[in-house]
Amino acid sequence: MMFDGNTALDIEREANTALTYIEQWGAKNKLRFAPHKTCAMVMTRKLKYDNPRLKMGSVDIALSKQVKILGLHIDSKLTFNEHVGKQTAKALDIFKQVSRAAKINWGLHPEVVRQIYVAAVEPIILYAASAWAPAADKIGVQKLLNSVQRGFAQKLCKSYRTVSLHSALTLAGILPLDLRIQEAAALYETKRGSPLPELGDRETESKVGxxxxxxxxxxxxxxxxxxxxxxxxxxxxxxxxxxxxxxxxxxxxxxxxxxxxxxxxxxxxxxxxxxxxxxxxxxxxxxxxxxxxxxxxxxxxxxxxxxxxxxxxxxxxxxxxxxxxxxxxxxxxxxxxxxxxxxxxxxxxxxxxxxxxxxxxxxxxxxxxxxxxxxxxxxCPVSFAKRSIRNQTLKKKKKNKKPLKFNPEHIFGEQSRKKKKKKKKKKKKKKKNLT
The missing domain is CATH 3.30.420.10 (Ribonuclease H-like superfamily/Ribonuclease H)
Structure with a gap:
């Protein structure tokens, strides 16, 4: 339930009236609610405010800084930092297991790693993306997302850990997660009926209720x-x-x-x-x-x-x-x-x-x-909407694209190291000959 008001007293009055009605309805229908398991959260831009006192029966309802609804962690300031942190932690756990079996010279094939990334990691990160997509523009959130994606991108292109994120993403052929989040949110809104810019006022084909x-x-x-x-x-x-x-x-x-x-x-x-x-x-x-x-x-x-x-x-x-x-x-x-x-x-x-x-x-x-x-x-079919949104995503990627600095040591590390060793040996021989 959601309540709004100019003061804490207004919210308290409305909420307690609704909670009393719910308790009475439950008693009539032989249902018992657990107020001690119920959480409430105050969301406001004010720096100083009073907390409303909420009760169901004679039990106080505790106020918390965040609530979890259907797997989505919502905090009082709508930063979604807690949600992103927990989802990235889940994805990193998967990466740790994959990294044990996917090495540079042996282990899982890159296509198997790609399938794990697309089928398991991306859905974990993109869960409820339409609710928290604006948070993906923040630098702190992008750092968390990059920490997940860099490891998988390196495994996909079989590179060393020194390879940068942008180089690994380009070589692996995957989109940055912040763009994927915006893409998923745009597709969700399109399915709900929001028109695409390319279509004007024409509606998207949706399933019958x-x-x-x-x-x-x-x-x-x-x-x-x-x-x-x-x-x-x-x-x-x-x-x-x-x-x-x-x-x-x-x-x-x-x-x-x-x-x-x-x-x-x-x-x-x-x-x-x-x-x-x-x-x-x-x-x-x-x-x-x-x-x-x-x-x-x-x-x-x-x-x-x-x-x-x-x-x-x-x-x-x-x-x-x-x-x-x-x-x-x-x-x-x-x-x-x-x-x-x-x-x-x-x-x-x-x-x-x-x-x-x-x-x-x-x-x-x-x-x-x-x-x-x-x-x-x-x-408009959903397939066309997906294609249009993907084209917009690729345009954004090109605008934000950084020049790729290719260092052969990153990809062909062993060969370049061997060449360096040979050069050092030749220099030592020359010095000995000179002496």
């Missing part, structure tokens, strides 16, 4: 069959209407289309335009979604829906997938079933000479290249 999906009792089994040649397609040609869908991305443009067939002839088709940053996967899902929407408006009783995208069909068939187009497609199929319509889904092999699929592919390419109207679907 679980509460907005139909109740699990209303779920229907969605199964699709695989048809790999024309003979199998002809054998399953028993529906009144067949709909072929396809998506295409060509010359940096994206389009989708559907072709409606009755018997052996096409009766109508539709083309859809998508924004240039959209993916073929989105185009395939959009075509399936619009096809299922058209089935609801049709008068026929049986339909066959054909797509050459296995990924799109599996997404639609998987009820745990919360992609907005997949959720809408499943809802359309459920409504079609309540209308007494029979809809069969089929996967067909792409570019195998199947008449309906080739026609849908042709229409999708025309939609991508020829349509000059406002996009029918312009939600």
């Amino acid at each position: 679980f509460a907005e999906t139909p109740h699990p009792a209303l779920h229907m089994d969605i199964i699709f069959e695989r048809l790999e040649d024309q003979s199998l397609v002809d054998r399953h040609n028993v529906q009144e209407v067949r709909i072929f869908t396809d998506g295409s991305k060509i010359e940096g443009k994206v389009g989708a289309a559907l072709s409606v067939w009755k018997g052996e002839s096409e009766v109508r088709n539709q083309k859809f335009s998508l924004s240039a940053y959209c993916t073929v996967y989105q185009a395939e899902l959009l075509a399936i979604c619009r096809a299922t929407g058209g089935i609801l408006k049709g008068r026929e009783r049986s339909y066959g829906l054909y797509s050459d995208s296995m990924a799109a069909l599996e997404t639609v068939a998987n009820h745990s997938s919360l992609h907005p187009l997949a959720v809408e497609s499943r809802e359309n199929l459920r409504k079609a079933l309540t209308q007494g319509k029979d809809v069969s889904l089929y996967w067909i092999k792409a570019h195998a000479g199947l008449q309906g699929n080739e026609r849908a592919d042709e229409l999708a390419k025309e939609a991508a290249l020829a349509l000059k109207r406002k996009p029918d679907y312009d939600k």
